[in-house]
Amino acid sequence: MTIKAVYMDNAAATRLDEEVLEAMMPCYFENYAVATSEFGYSQGLEAREILADARTRLAASLGAEPGEFIFTSGSTESSNLALKGVAKALGDKKGKHIIISSIEDFPVLHSARALEKQGFNVDYLEVDEYGLINTEQLAELLTDQTILVSIQHSNQEIGTIQDIETIGRLCREKKVLFHTDATHTFTRVPLDVGKIPVDLITVSAHTIHGPKGIGGLYIRKGTQIAKIMDGGYQEFDLRAGAENIPGAVGFARAVDLVSDEENARLKEMRDKIIELILAKIPHVTLNGHPEKRVPQNANITFHYVEGESITLHLDMYGIAVSTGSACFSRSLEASHVIMGIGGDHERAHGSIRFTLGRYNNMEEVVHIVDTMAKIVGNLRLISPLGKEGGV
């Protein structure tokens, strides 16, 4: 079999599973009504039940009650609501102190910065070389003014998994709300709200072969949070707007389709990418933690070459991956994650993120590594640095 195109940017978006689409279709063509109030017409009442069923299944996947899960348009909205909603509910009542990590994804990072401009005090926890926060440092920073701690379950770029159990426990002891962005761990790494003291969880369908434009926020019962978008009374009056019922149904189906076997298979491919690259290509550095990382992520810096040059060459082979190089970003800023783990611009410059999904296979893994070896070798030949890397 000849390999045509290889897509390994599944942290950015995933191919929709046909079974997900099948589940969604009736919501577009058979019963396309919005969920009405309990006094509505038949189709509206049925839509209401369909939505309730999707909600129940999604909540159950986190060990939660249906009333604790609301639908949003995706991770960005979920994290905005978590941070700004809690700030709105507790800012005047309890305090204006928030703690996040310095390597959070932009929805959390930029929501925190927006709140700072409104007078909130934000502490940005530094991380170690693997991307892990120091829980002792967190404990020291918690005060009676602290209203929220937001630490991601895993990192979007380097895949490092935080110890959210310890973080949650520390927050619970101090009666501080704890939000975690689980966009890249949901269904891939176990997360049960009955076992882990977390109050708010951001999840999304787009990373697990579900539809784009649908996400969710778990909100533990009794959590003080205010709505931030005005409109109707949907989603327990926390998120206004007509519900995306096809999206919700597709999201629930996408969760059903992830299995332990699949996660084991992703982990095998991830380990193979890392193993082969470390063995075949000199002057490389693994970014993130060797063990505490999500099964679908490998992130490696190829020294002496630049990331956009690599991705452009890969693109000519039909291979899609992403890089933390400043030249690749919209803001021309090097990855704040690579810089956050003590990397310098040089480490970010040549960093490549491979993220696996359901439709990748081992043949593609071998192919991508061979292609990388060729491209990196050739780019090193024209680089003023690292001559010995050429092939």
Add this chain to the structure above:
Amino acid sequence: MAFPYNEIVLEHFRNPRNVGTIENPDGKATEGSPACGDMVSVYINVEPETKKITDVKFESYGCASNIATGSIITELSKGKTIDEAKKITWKEASEALGGLPPIKAHCSVLAIEGLRSAILNYEEKHGLVTSKEATTEEVVRKRLKRVMNPMKGLDMVATNLVKSVEVKDGVIRVVVDLPEDHQFAATIKEEAKERLENLWDIKEVNIDFVK
């Protein structure tokens, strides 16, 4: 598909011309620094009578536009006199490539600066700097603006690393606001020295660090 690069750029990116180094070149320079982002080295040989560039090579540690611009400037400058080559602008290089995305100006302008600096390096080495402007604190600071602070990705002047500058009797003394044993002290010292030691009226360059 709206691809950001046109075919000419992609062609130069895929098959860059005149890549490599020249042994004992008449002039050479490196712009940018590995710690901040893109970096490009340019090497030239110059015919002493006609002052024509007989050979030019480049190396790039950069993105596609950096590589493509490095490639095109070697083609544009070869055979030209150094005075003609000095006048090649980013706009001309970009036009020769059929246009570059404006957001990529900062990556590609490095190649132009590399060529100009290589020529300047040649001129300084051969006593050809015509405007014999006396080296002042201003001149030194201007040159230090080309030395990158690897921690910030910006130059050492903009990031307040230059504590003081003194020019006296052909001796420059720069004090860098970093401890001597700092991780980047050695790189910064070397780069700063390289920028200053060829000034026509300078005999000695001292880069010192704070205690």
